[in-house]
Amino acid sequence: MPELPEVETIRRVLEPQIIKQTILRVEARHPQVIAGIPPETFCAGVRKRRITGTGRRGKFLTLLLDNGGRIVLHLRMTGCLLVEPAGCEPEKYTHLIFHLENGTELRFSDMRRFGRFWLIRAGEEDTVSGIHKLGYEPFDARLTPDYLQKMLGGRKKTVKQCLLDQSIIAGIGNIYSDEILFRAHIHPARKACSLTDAELACLAALIPQTLSYYIEKNAISPEDYLASKGQDYRNTPYLSVYGHSGEPCPACGAVLKRVVIGGRSSVCCPQCQKE
């Protein structure tokens, strides 16, 4: 489900609820969501540890532990994290429950079960989760027009595929790649190597701008997040093109078109985003 703005929203909602809490034990109802090590090893390694902080890298979340280790997780398509009182019935598809000392539980639910958890021990390098393969954060000062030129310049791939490539820029998914390209007036099917310097500069500026705009729009109180079971914090009312194919372009009124690029469906304006 979530891309960078949603993952960041979840992190901001969860952090105050779990920070300084000790994990009494972990219940792995569906151990398949634990990757890299046997589930029992994961549960034993996390048990009795205190959560000292949270982090985000691209679409990955991290929970820092008091022994220097960390939990790394990725929500993939439908993963969801909620902190709920122990007495309250877990959502359907709850696969992992972290029992916290204050009587609440950090619960991971995921209908499609694509989400994954890793445990990285103190001093260990994370070479398993995929974090090590990520490119710059969208807000990294090194994400310059020159960097984009270097990374996109020689590529035959489309610009859309490059934006989705986590090893170039971390955190952009199918929704925000469409939104960024719409704002930049660049057609998603354009070959990356065909982009002009001006277009690359435009992208370099719009990537952080667009994502921070949507992080702001996502802001939600922990109460509202919980009330909607972690489902209702999304940006749908603010999206310009994603989910709006067949509707008029908000800029020029032309009919927004659905196209398939690299197997992913994309929505763009045939008028504002010339091929």
Added chain:
DNA sequence: CCCTGCCTGCTG
């Protein structure tokens, strides 16, 4: 580059 698998639910 494309394809498949991983899962379940929703839409037409």
Added chain:
DNA sequence: CAGCAGGCAGGG
């Protein structure tokens, strides 16, 4: 019923 869904890894 087929096709699609905001992700990613692995294979040819």
